[in-house]
Amino acid sequence: MRYNLYIVFILFFSIQFSFSQNSTNPLVTKDAAAQQKWVDSVYTNLSLQEKIGQLFMVRAMTSANTRDVAGIKNLIKNNHIGGIIYSKGGPVKLAKLNNAYQGLSDVPMLIGMDAEWGLSMRLDSTYAFPWNMTLGAIKDKALVEQAGKHIGEHCKRIGIHFNFGPDVDINTNPKNPIIGNRSFGEDRDEVTAHAVAFMKGLQSAGVMATGKHFPGHGDTETDSHKALPTITFSEKRIDSIELYPYKKMIKNGMESVMVAHLNVPSLESRPDFPSSLSKAIITDLLKEKMGFEGLIFTDALEMKGVADFSSPGDIDLAAFLAGNDILLISEDVPKAMAKITEAYNDKTITEERLAYSVKKILMSKYKVGLHKYKPIDTNNLVNDLNRLEDDMLNEELFENAITVAKNENDILPLRDLDKKTIAYIKFGDDSGSPFLNELKKYTKVHEVKSDSYGYIKSKLDSYNTVIIGLHRSNANPWKSYSFTSEEIQLLESIAATHHVILDVFVKPYALLDLPSIGNIEGIVVSYQNSVVAQEKSAQIIFGALGAKGQLPVSVGNGLHVGDGITLNSISRLGYTVPERVGIDSKKLHKIDAIAQRAVNEKMTPGIQLLVARKGKVIYNQNFGHHTYDKNSEPVKFDDVYDIASITKIVSSLPLIMEIVEQDDEISINTKLSQLLPEYADSNKANITLKQILSHYARLKPWIPFYVATLDSAKMPSSEYYRKSHSEDFNIKVSNNLYLKRDYPETIQKIIKDTDLLTTLKYRYSDLPYYILKKFIETYYDRTLDHLIQTHFYESLGMNYSTYNPYLKFPMKDIVPTENDTYYRHQVVQGYVHDMGAAMQNGVGGHAGVFSNANDIAKIMQMYLQKGFYGDKRYFKPETVDMFNKTYYADKDNRRGLGFDKPQLGKSGPTCGCLSMKSFGHSGFTGTYAWADPDEELVYVFMANRTYPSAEINMLLRENIRTDIQELIYEAIIN
Known part of the structure; x- marks a missing residue:
């Protein structure tokens, strides 16, 4: 019905306008x-x-x-x-x-x-x-x-x-x-x-x-x-x-x-x-x-x-x-x-x-x-409307909004990763890739997918924990947000047999669709399906961030407005922008140019580069390819590198620290003859653990064990090698090349019987870690690769860290290290580059671990946090301090126990611009890992500078790794 509004309306008032300074008018x-x-x-x-x-x-x-x-x-x-x-x-x-x-x-x-x-x-x-x-x-x-x-x-x-x-x-x-x-x-x-x-x-x-x-x-x-x-x-x-x-x-x-x-x-x-x-x-x-x-x-x-x-x-x-x-x-x-x-x-x-x-x-x-x-100035307009400070605030807003609505049996945050087998299932019609990729940074998470929900259910038998994400469009607030009836049916079926964490990246009203939440242990409301929401929610699930949000509305099944379970972080690495931890991002990204120069000038085919501060990864970039062939695989975050001698501090050393801490009869002053009785009649009987780990024991730097196994043509001798596996030749040193099974004992005997250097002084050597491997495996009656996985890597979530990666990863995810023309005569890919480690079935105390930058950052962060990570204490703080100490500085020896330390003079392993409390190690293949407690900083550099040839170390000659380290410190604001 239409009205004659002239008749309907009459003016009931007139108001004299006033601009008094005492006016309550908000326009004044x-x-x-x-x-x-x-x-x-x-x-x-x-x-x-x-x-x-x-x-x-x-x-x-x-x-x-x-x-x-x-x-x-x-x-x-x-x-x-x-x-x-x-x-x-x-x-x-x-x-x-x-x-x-x-x-x-x-x-x-x-x-x-x-x-x-x-x-x-x-x-x-x-x-x-x-x-x-x-x-x-x-x-x-x-x-x-x-x-x-x-x-x-x-x-x-x-x-x-x-x-x-x-x-x-x-x-x-x-x-x-x-x-x-x-x-x-x-x-x-x-x-x-x-x-x-x-x-x-x-x-x-x-x-x-x-x-x-x-x-x-x-x-x-x-x-x-x-x-x-x-x-x-x-x-x-x-x-x-x-x-x-x-x-x-x-x-x-x-x-x-x-x-x-x-x-x-x-x-x-x-x-x-x-x-x-x-x-x-x-x-x-x-x-x-x-x-x-x-x-x-x-x-x-x-x-x-x-x-x-x-x-x-x-x-x-x-x-x-x-x-x-x-x-x-x-x-x-x-x-x-x-x-x-x-x-x-x-x-x-x-x-x-x-x-x-x-x-x-x-x-x-x-x-x-x-x-x-x-008039509006259009110069730099788009950049001004997309500022770094907006990214920082946006992260903080989602960190404070994401709500844990249910947490039965304290399933969140996920702990004891060594006991978890985790599957991820995506519901909804929008992308959940940022969520899944972030979850994978913490531990092994497999996506289970199929067009048939019945088929999905049948594939979950090998998993005990299932994370389900409901992902729908984040384009605007009016988009569809509900579960489908099929998704509800599948959710109920999975929750009846598995531990389930449900994460909804839509408005919370979606939870009203669920008939019951009784069998769902964890419910997270992330509100939106933006990249930031997905990444922050994954970090909360694994305890890198605490949970702070509260439900703004009631959503049924006993979940009311104002509900929200507060969770504290459990000291796992998180991910954020540099300024939130006092780093200038523009200065930090100057390292891009140095890394790219190293690739362009063929100092290394590719690089993974990571920087973390105050428990947050703030830089994680990849450069180059697996080889200098531009058609080869570009470097990816989940590619694994041969970390060479970094193996010493991420495999042998943590197990030694564990033994020293737990066994009252073993200390850093324990002699080698006490650790391995067969050394009692050797010239090394009285060398202490402290000396051996400090490279202050008169041990030779290196013995080329493989040379003695070559024939006159410098090829693997048939006396020691076969092209196929057998009971007597079962040590696989590379593709189609098997070493005689007893040769590792021969290596141990050579080390035991070899002469000592004439002068007691600092001399870096791989030999201590051959000896320590023997001790560790004897002590635990388990192989080193098994021990490090079960004692550390699995619980730390280092799911990309392993010996012999060819058994675990596709070759396209393993970076090659060298075109070997002197021993194995093939491209070394998936097998350890170090010849001595290869002769121990790929498992050396001094070399053999493959990993990526993100995984190495986890164990370095654990050391930085004095032995604590992911709500688990691996070492007492005093144990970390004991090993992160230079005992022979007065003898011009910078080394800690296992850890390398900053130089005492002008030259050394660091930029010379960081704390003497800092520690780390480098690897022959071009790798580098360093942590600084004073600045709460972790720096990891993965490279394969040995490909195709290890002869010239341009990375070292051009100070690439330490120049990058110096730029990181220059970027520190506070």
Whole structure:
């Protein structure tokens, strides 16, 4: 039914505008006198049509065609519109269009945008902050204020004066089709606190906040874009719930409000009458009863919730008569202006009423700086809208939002990785790759997938823990978020037989689909399927981060608003941006050039490079290929390298430390004859463990054991080798080459009987680790490779670390180390490069481990944390200190016990710019690992500089690894 709105509406009041410095009007600036002077001056010089034009804010598309642009320009020149609300497009085009539009306007226009979660709500190439529902899970309101501030700074940079946010609707109806994720939640007080914080942040950046959708759109099942929703609550209920946030925001200086198109019978007696046209709701309630003096916007007047009520022009007039100041997205501006002009001429609208709104609009223009308008600078615009500080905040927001809703039997965070067999199953229709890739950084996680859910169930028999991620589109808050019936059925089936962690990367209402959660041990709500949400959620599951969030809404099965289990981190490595741990990322990334130079100048075919500080990996990059052939495999994060002598400190040493700590009869002063009785009659009987690990024992640096097994043609002798495996020839040194089974004992005898050096001084030697391997294996009655896996690697989550990787990984994931032309006469790939280790079936105490940078960082971090990692204590702090000590510094020996240490003089293994408490080791193949307790820093460099030939060590000659180390230290801010 259409109404003659001229008859329906009469003006109940007129308000004399005042700019008193004591005014509670949030539009008044600190320089109120100057503001008033400017407003009065502009207003006085406006014609009636120019005044009326100020009431209109029209929509402009930054992706507009020539015809649309011409239409906007026409409205500016002929109708003197007061503002523009921008919609879809890109930031640079918006800036250029806006500069052009503003240049046509005699009075600079107010520019608005729906940027509830940032400019990306409307513009491409701009930043997306978390949705309100995600922010509603954050307990620390200061972070929410920071989110508002960052969004405000982006708006300010691109010339946006009004952000039509925050949405302060209290979403008490899970079926709400248009609010949902746009709401901070269902709890009145929490929504209010979040909304006030967000508003303060936005306005602190000089951008006006707009509370919406007044009087409250949270409990509806109708989209007001399509029809007029009805709110059936009593006036008392609305006053105590829906209006509560507005009351608090008004007291805290909210500058504008947007009025929704709602049918609210308890507040407006006329049936099916839109709130946006209601004097009772806008003037009587919002202005007079609630005392709001800021700017009032209608919601878009083209929306079906109001557009179907009457004809264009009449609707605009009705909205103005009801008390709105700005008429947003009128269907027909010229017609609406004609209606308002007619009403003004026949005194339905007084000069005072017109001045009231127009002067408020002009006040707003002054407050946002339009009295000193400057065009938008497009230089560096996209970078300014995608800042590093935005990445830092975004990470922190998700870290504080992600919520552990259930944690039966303390399944989270995952501990005892050596006892876990973990499968990941993806639900939903969006990518879960960032989640899976992050999970894999912590331990072995296999994705189980199939088109048949029944087939998935049959493949889970070998796993005891299943992580299920529900991944749906993160494009906008309105996307589908539910489980399918098949997914629910499969979830229930898996949970009946396995330990399950369910992680939902959608709005929490998805959990309402589940009939029961009784068999699900862990439930994590991650809210969104962004890359950051997926990565941070994986880090929380493995305890690299604690859990802090709380549910912003109730989701059934006993999970209520405000629930959220707080978890502490368990000291596993996390992943973040450098600035969050006091590193300048621009300076840090100078190391890219050095690494790339090493590859380009053929010092090594490829590099894995990792830097961690304060328990966070802040740099993890790959360079080059497996070989110098550009068609070979590019270096990947999960490629494994022969780490050569780093084996000493990540295999033999931890087991020695374990024995010394646990066995009262063995200490660093124990003699070799006591460790291995067969040495009692040797010239090495009285060498102590301390001496042997300090390379201060007169042992020869190296014995080329393989040379004695070659024939006169320098080929493997048939006396010692066969091309196929047999009982007597069972030591595989490479493809199709097997060494005689008793030769490792021959090696031990050669070492035992060999002469000592004549002078006792520091002399680096591999021989101690041949001896220590024999001791360790004798002590435990197990092989070294088995021991290191079961005692350390499995529980540390070092699932890419192993001896003899050809047994475990595809060849495409193993980096080759050399084209051997002197012993094995083949490309060495998947087999240890070191000849002595190869002659021990690939398992040496001094060499033989293959790994990647991420795994080596874990064990280095464990040492850095004084023997603690992943909620497990591997060593007492005093044990780590004992081994990380230089005992013979007065003898010009820098070495610790097993660990290499910084140089005592001018030259040595480090850049010379780090703490003497630091420790590490390098490897012949080009590898390097170092940790510094003072700076809480771990640096890992993986390379295969020995390919194709080991003869020239350009990495060492050009100081590549230590130059990179120096740049890392130069990048430290605090």
